[in-house]
Amino acid sequence: MDTQPKSWHNMELKHVPYTLAGHDVPWVLAARQSALSRFAEHGFPTRRDEEWKYTDVSIVGRHTSLEPDHIPPDPSSGAKLLAWTLASEDIHLMVFVNGHYAPALSMINDLPVGVRMASLANILENGADLPESLFNQQHEHTIFTALNNAFATDGMVLDLSPGTVLKAPIYLLFIASGHGVAIYPRNILVAGEGSQATVIEHYMGTLDAHNFTNAVTQISLSARAEIEHCKLLQEGPAATHIAGIHAEQASDSHFISHSFALGGRLARNDITAQLFGKGCHCTMNGLYLLNDRQHLDHHTRIDHLAPECTSREYYRGILDGESRGVFNGKVVVHPSANKTDAHQANYNLLLSRQAEVDTKPQLEIFADDVKCTHGATVGQLDDDSLFYLSSRGIDAELARSVLIYGFANNIIGRVDMPELRTRIAHLVLERLPQGDQIKELL
Amino acid sequence: MLIIKNLHVAIDDNGSRKEILRGIDLNVKAGEVHAIMGPNASGKSTLAQVLAGRGGYLVTEGSVRYLERDLLMMTPEERACEGVFLAFQYPVEISGVSNALFLKTALNAVRKYHGQSELDAIDFLSLVRERMKRVGMEKALLSRAVNEGFSGGEKKRNEILQLSVLEPKLAILDETDSGLDIDALKLVAGGVNGMRNPERAIVLITHYQRLLDYIVPDVVHVLSQGRIIKSGGPELALNLEQRGYDWIEDEVAAGQMV
Numbered sequence: 049m050d051t052q053p054k055s056w057h058n059m060e061l062k063h064v065p066y067t068l069a070g071h072d073v074p075w076v077l078a079a080r081q082s083a084l085s086r087f088a089e090h091g092f093p094t095r096r097d098e099e100w101k102y103t104d105v106s107i108v109g110r111h112t113s114l115e116p117d118h119i120p121p122d123p124s125s126g127a128k129l130l131a132w133t134l135a136s137e138d139i140h141l142m143v144f145v146n147g148h149y150a151p152a153l154s155m156i157n158d159l160p161v162g163v164r165m166a167s168l169a170n171i172l173e174n175g176a177d178l179p180e181s182l183f184n185q186q187h188e189h190t191i192f193t194a195l196n197n198a199f200a201t202d203g204m205v206l207d208l209s210p211g212t213v214l215k216a217p218i219y220l221l222f223i224a225s226g227h228g229v230a231i232y233p234r235n236i237l238v239a240g241e242g243s244q245a246t247v248i249e250h251y252m253g254t255l256d257a258h259n260f261t262n263a264v265t266q267i268s269l270s271a272r273a274e275i276e277h278c279k280l281l282q283e284g285p286a287a288t289h290i291a292g293i294h295a296e297q298a299s300d301s302h303f304i305s306h307s308f309a310l311g312g313r314l315a316r317n318d319i320t321a322q323l324f325g326k327g328c329h330c331t332m333n334g335l336y337l338l339n340d341r342q343h344l345d346h347h348t349r350i351d352h353l354a355p356e357c358t359s360r361e362y363y364r365g366i367l368d369g370e371s372r373g374v375f376n377g378k379v380v381v382h383p384s385a386n387k388t389d390a391h392q393a394n395y396n397l398l399l400s401r402q403a404e405v406d407t408k409p410q411l412e413i414f415a416d417d418v419k420c421t422h423g424a425t426v427g428q429l430d431d432d433s434l435f436y437l438s439s440r441g442i443d444a445e446l447a448r449s450v451l452i453y454g455f456a457n458n459i460i461g462r463v464d465m466p467e468l469r470t471r472i473a474h475l476v477l478e479r480l481p482q483g484d485q486i487k488e489l490l
Numbered sequence: 491m492l493i494i495k496n497l498h499v500a501i502d503d504n505g506s507r508k509e510i511l512r513g514i515d516l517n518v519k520a521g522e523v524h525a526i527m528g529p530n531a532s533g534k535s536t537l538a539q540v541l542a543g544r545g546g547y548l549v550t551e552g553s554v555r556y557l558e559r560d561l562l563m564m565t566p567e568e569r570a571c572e573g574v575f576l577a578f579q580y581p582v583e584i585s586g587v588s589n590a591l592f593l594k595t596a597l598n599a600v601r602k603y604h605g606q607s608e609l610d611a612i613d614f615l616s617l618v619r620e621r622m623k624r625v626g627m628e629k630a631l632l633s634r635a636v637n638e639g640f641s642g643g644e645k646k647r648n649e650i651l652q653l654s655v656l657e658p659k660l661a662i663l664d665e666t667d668s669g670l671d672i673d674a675l676k677l678v679a680g681g682v683n684g685m686r687n688p689e690r691a692i693v694l695i696t697h698y699q700r701l702l703d704y705i706v707p708d709v710v711h712v713l714s715q716g717r718i719i720k721s722g723g724p725e726l727a728l729n730l731e732q733r734g735y736d737w738i739e740d741e742v743a744a745g746q747m748v
Contacts (some may be wrong), residue, residue, distance in 0.1 A: 432582050440599070457587070
């Protein structure tokens with residue numbers, strides 16, 4: 049059911065920008081205020097909006113205030129345990145609790161020369177040494193970007209000087225804690241010419257908490273830069289999560305995006321890449337594994353704006369229970385983008401009669417000399433494969449889990465880092481019947 | 491070990507029942523190698539599938555006893571755990587699941603069924619590597635997805651690898667020779683011969699005599715139109731090779747039982 053867009057003008061939100069990091073820096077405050085006005089003017093999208101046709105966001109604000117959480121409670125012991133485990137690994141760990149940097153749980157190892165890695169709040173509170181255009185993104189993308197621009201509390205700012213290669217990955221762990229809180233992380237990554245880094249963005253929630261997360265990550269790749277970005281969505285079963293990941297690519301750069309969506313009651317990822325320079329590569333991989341009444345929507349968009357770029361997109365969904373998946377993948381080849389080579393595939397596995405998926409690959413081609421393909425399938429587990437496994441002594445339930453794992457592994461296997469691949473494989477297997485048995489055999 | 495009596499099997503053919511097997515009698519003892527030969531559409535593969543427990547077949551009459559048990563009452567995985575193995579004519583590709591994971595899962599399932607502990611990673615690897623050598627399989631195929639991108643010969647060798655790792659009591663090989671060149675055929679035959687022992691029975695289902703040059707059977711049966719119409723020694727296969735299937739069918743039709 050569509051509800052009338054609420055009027056946000058009268059909401060008691062106008063004071064909020066004055067309470068957030070950077071309020072004493074005039075341009076920061078002004079950017080937040082105008083973003084808030086823009087949001088108040090438009091309100092949330094409804095299902096009459098084509099881009100939100102399958103995803104009803106009227107729940108946003110129903111269980112939570114939109115005002116960002118200010119004093120985060122202590123995170124759950126499970127979340128702390130994960131942070132401690134991660135801290136011992138060869139990574140740079142930044143932990144955020146309800147959108148606020150938690151230095152005590154974080155572990156940033158020695159960074160090579162040419163890397164600036166800092167908390168956004170910290171930068172904003174200390175004179176806001178950040179180009180305004182990087183912070184002020186209110187007119188880009190969806191209205192949720194504007195809301196995030198108004199209320200962003202904290203996040204990571206990464207600045208890689210030209211030629212910097214960051215070997216150890218950056219791990220951003222976003223923990224949602226408490227009930228009914230609104231969380232606004234904002235990450236800004238700037239990769240100089242020829243620099244390289246891997247960034248993991250992991251969202252972890254708590255059981256039954258009606259939290260609302262609105263996250264934005266923007267990634268700017270200069271010429272020849274290589275960024276591998278991996279998002280792990282593991283929000284709690286009552287959480288609402290709306291996020292944008294937006295990349296801009298200069299010539300010969302390589303952006304790899306992975307999105308693993310396992311948690312959340314209602315989640316939406318808008319992932320976009322704009323290929324401005326010649327000879328870029330863009331890869332977008334995704335896996336959504338849903339059950340119960342989960343609703344997960346991936347909207348991706350790749351804009352080929354320059355010649356000789358390639359894009360590859362592989363998304364797979366596994367849907368059980370009464371879950372609902374949405375995949376909308378748009379590839380736009382602009383007139384300036386001859387010799388574009390784009391391929392997109394979305395495969396879905398429906399495990400129950402009540403599960404549903406809406407898949408919509410969209411190719412819009414305005415150039416002549418291009419090679420573009422796309423495909424989408426929706427199917428069930430294959431009987432021949434199930435029989436093959438059972439004829440080797442594997443019981444029906446385990447056989448199903450092996451096949452589901454195999455289906456998922458086609459995406460998991462595209463992650464470059466072995467440790468991360470294993471972590472994700474384990475998260476997937478923990479969701480499958482007898483998955484622990486398969487886990488032991490990996 | 492395996493006693494098949496008057497087995498009738500039908501499939502559903504667009505709503506009407508179509509009989510594929512029309513009274514099979516077969517008795518296979520431990521240690522024996524039986525070859526079942528027959529022209530296309532004689533019911534050879536149906537027999538193999540029914541023995542392995544594939545769904546979609548309707549047993550309308552007859553019985554199958556395996557080690558004193560009613561085989562038809564057992565689930566496919568139970569049959570496998572009790573030692574029935576089918577080498578598939580068309581091995582299935584399983585995307586995203588490595589051959590190693592598949593083999594380990596299968597082996598551990600069988601071991602668990604028999605109350606044995608799981609093999610640890612090192613013991614498993616040394617076992618599999620040794621068995622791979624026997625069938626001339628490259629180690630790299632262990633980390634590849636099951637049968638995905640395998641050549642026809644590699645797929646068939648992979649079946650024999652599973653056979654040699656799972657060490658069943660009754661191995662049924664469905665057209666394992668089809669699509670193999672002579673070198674691959676020799677490797678596969680070598681693998682199968684290495685599995686022959688007094689406790690194990692092997693049923694070879696084949697269209698051609700060629701395989702039987704390398705795996706010499708004790709008994710040869712000719713299947714035609716869902717019935718075993720003739721049984722004999724290895725020389726029967728040679729006869730078939732020279733004269734084709736028609737002469738037997740004609741002979742049977744003429745009522746001259748030789």
